[in-house]
Amino acid sequence: MTRDRYETELETLKEGVTSMATLVVERLREAARAYEDGDEDGGREIAERDDEVNELYLELESECIDLLALQQPVAGDLRFVVATFKILTDLERIADLAANIGRYAGTPGRDRLTVVPIADIAEMASSQVADAIAAYVEEDPEQCRTVVADDTDLDQRCEAAADDLVRYLATYDAAGDEHEALLADTKQFLLTVRDLERVGDHAVNIAARTFYMIESDDELIY
Numbered sequence: 324m325t326r327d328r329y330e331t332e333l334e335t336l337k338e339g340v341t342s343m344a345t346l347v348v349e350r351l352r353e354a355a356r357a358y359e360d361g362d363e364d365g366g367r368e369i370a371e372r373d374d375e376v377n378e379l380y381l382e383l384e385s386e387c388i389d390l391l392a393l394q395q396p397v398a399g400d401l402r403f404v405v406a407t408f409k410i411l412t413d414l415e416r417i418a419d420l421a422a423n424i425g426r427y428a429g430t431p432g433r434d435r436l437t438v439v440p441i442a443d444i445a446e447m448a449s450s451q452v453a454d455a456i457a458a459y460v461e462e463d464p465e466q467c468r469t470v471v472a473d474d475t476d477l478d479q480r481c482e483a484a485a486d487d488l489v490r491y492l493a494t495y496d497a498a499g500d501e502h503e504a505l506l507a508d509t510k511q512f513l514l515t516v517r518d519l520e521r522v523g524d525h526a527v528n529i530a531a532r533t534f535y536m537i538e539s540d541d542e543l544i545y
Contacts, residue, residue: 329394333403337389337460339383340407340414344456347376347418348449351522353406353422355445358515366428369421376418382413399536406536410459413525413532417452420518420525427511441515444484449523455529464537470530471543477523481516488512 350369357366387408390396396404409450424445451473458466531543 329337332386332390332394333400336383336386336404336407336448339379339386340410341456343376343379343383343414344516346374346379346423347414347455348456350376350418351421351449352445353450354421354428355442355449355519357428358424358445359440359442360428361449362428363544365449366425369425370423373418376402376415378412380418380512384408402536402539406459406532410529413528417522417525420522423518424515427515437452441484441512441519444477444480444516444519445501447473447480448519448526451477451523451526452529455526455533458497458530459533459536462533467530467537467543471527474523474527478520484516485513 338426348370354366354369356362357369373389387510390404394400454466454473455470458461458470492505492509527543531541535541
């Protein structure tokens with residue numbers, strides 16, 4: 324294989340990752356909107372379309388394996404392929420989390436918890452993933468550091484949402500069946516916040532692997 328063709332394959336792989344990331348971030352934002360709107364049908368559709376992301380993941384994973392096996396890249400190219408392989412896994416897991424949130428959209432009675440909306444948390448998490456992928460595409464080490472630092476803000480916002488929920492529950496007067504329904508709603512809300520926090524963790528992973536790809540430095544990997 325000529326060097327030009329090899330470079331083309333590396334660039335094609337990067338473009339594939341970018342397309343997958345765009346799709347995943349879009350799904351995450353759609354899932355959050357469905358949850359906020361209580362759109363059960365929309366949320367279910369998002370969850371059912373997760374196979375599309377899985378197929379893309381397997382296709383790109385295969386490209387990574389072929390490059391490793393057939394081209395035996397070294398130095399920077401090797402770091403790029405290995406980092407990409409791991410980043411694909413993080414993107415696939417973010418898509419799984421988006422599917423989870425879509426499934427939560429139809430929780431009965433979730434309108435009781437509108438006092439603690441998750442739209443802003445979802446946007447923080449989505450933007451963090453988008454920024455991590457931008458750092459990967461542009462090979463920007465400082466952007467990688469920013470993504471990692473921003474995760475602290477997301478963690479704090481998730482913690483604040485849980486605190487808001489506790490304060491709300493302390494003043495909510497419920498009994499009997501309504502009490503049981505409120506407990507179910509609370510569980511789903513906390514699962515949603517947890518999943519969004521995990522999205523941020525995957526964005527950090529992407530940034531850390533990208534930083535290592537660029538700098539050959541594992542400072543951000545933990």
